[in-house]
Amino acid sequence: MRPTLAGLMALGRFPQRYFPRACLSFTVIPGTSKADVSAEGLRFLDSREIVGPIPVMISELMVALRRNVRVSSKVEGAFRIDRPEYPETAVREAVANALMHRDYSPDGCTSQVQVTMYDDRIEILSPGGLCRAMTVDRLGELGVSFPRNQALANILRATSYAEGFAEVGSVVENKGTGYFQIRASLREANMSEPVAIDHITAFEVALYKAGVGAEAGRFGFGLGERAGGGGRGGVWLPEGAAGGKIVRSVTEWSDETGRFHIIHVLAPGTVECDIVDFLEEAPAPVSSRILMDALGKSKATISRALNRLMDKSLVERLGPSRGPGAVYRLVQ
Known part of the structure; x- marks a missing residue:
């Protein structure tokens, strides 16, 4: 008998001993671009590599996130309700999906899942694009699930989060509801739709703060309000960006996707x-x-x-x- 990769990633104590890059990185950037630096000249306000099995990595990521997000308080009746600037359900589900659906092939294991927090958004990037019949358009359809790693998905569905953390219950449901929960929690917080981009070698999800105008996804992959075009390419404005200032629209060509548009939208008041x-x-x-x-x-x-x-x-x-x-x- 020998452990499988799925068993190590879900239940192992330190799977990175055998797969060093099958980990999670968390970085806080002082701006909206990786080229930005803080007033003190710092490139990163927080940066850490998170290791361990998937349940522990998700919980450790949420601990790091809570240390870096702003929390607003509102008194309702006799109770004070604290609201973080990003719904924890959306971030947790996005990271769980990234770790479960990432590419664990020998080539894919050369890169880690990256969670980057900017002034206006959080980006989650996982190695490997969407697989099988899943497309960006089908994300969020209830009951639609095409896991890349079926064995890992089955184990995580029956695995609970580690004791000592705030997260409880099973790590995933594996019923095609993860992306639906991301969208529902963002909508409840009056935030724009997640922006998803399916690259050839990676899949990216961006969660924008409430009131921040997002840039339309390259190649028209943004899941938002359609502004024109159809078929291959087209123009997409993420939901919530319609009230922003459209600064520039650029039309380009890609052999993979045909004609596409990049629209820059800036939020009023910035x-x-x-x-x-x-x-x-x-x-x-x-x-x-x-x-x-x-x-x-x-x-x-x-x-x-x-x-x-x-x-x-x-x-x-x-x-x-x-x-x-x-x-x-x-x-x-």
Whole structure:
């Protein structure tokens, strides 16, 4: 007798002894892009590698998440209700799905599941795209489940979370309800639909904060309000982004998916949106000092916002990369 990979990942004490990259990474980025740094020059506000069997990794991830999310309190009657900025059900189900459905082949085991927390969203990236008959359009259909790892799914359905953590009950239901629960919990929290992207070698889900305008998914894979197009490609606006400011729409071509559109949407009231509004009215390129004075923001806040806009190719810098001679304008 010998243990199987599914048995080790669900029930083993330290499966990473045999599969070092079959783990979970959690990173907190001080901005909306991996290029952002904090005012103190830090690239990561929190970064850790989480190991152990799948039930423990999920619970440890939730512990790390609770340390980094903001919690708002509301008094209803005689009780105070705390609401984290991301519904725990949505994050937990998304991470459980990523760990269960990821690619555990020899090639797939060279990469870990990644959970990255930005200022405006949480992204969950798992090795291996959707498999079998599952497509992005079918995600969230009750009763539809095509697990890549049937043995692992069966074990996790009968496995409870480890003692000592807040999570209780079975790790998964394996009845095709996981993505439905993600969408339902986000909707209950007045948050936009999850944005799902099925890459060739990975599957990505992004959960956006309430009131934040999300960018439409590349190749039109966003699960939201359809804005036009059909068949291959098309244009999609994630639900909740309709009230944002559409800054730029770019049409490109892919041999895999045909014509697709990338739409940049900025949430009203954000520094990025205010900068774009100001640059639209400015008769000439402006310096960061002018933006600081006009918007009443600090140098660090303006610099981070400009970097995010330049990462999205919405704003370009003219002149030297450093110093007082640099000015900014909208990309035409």
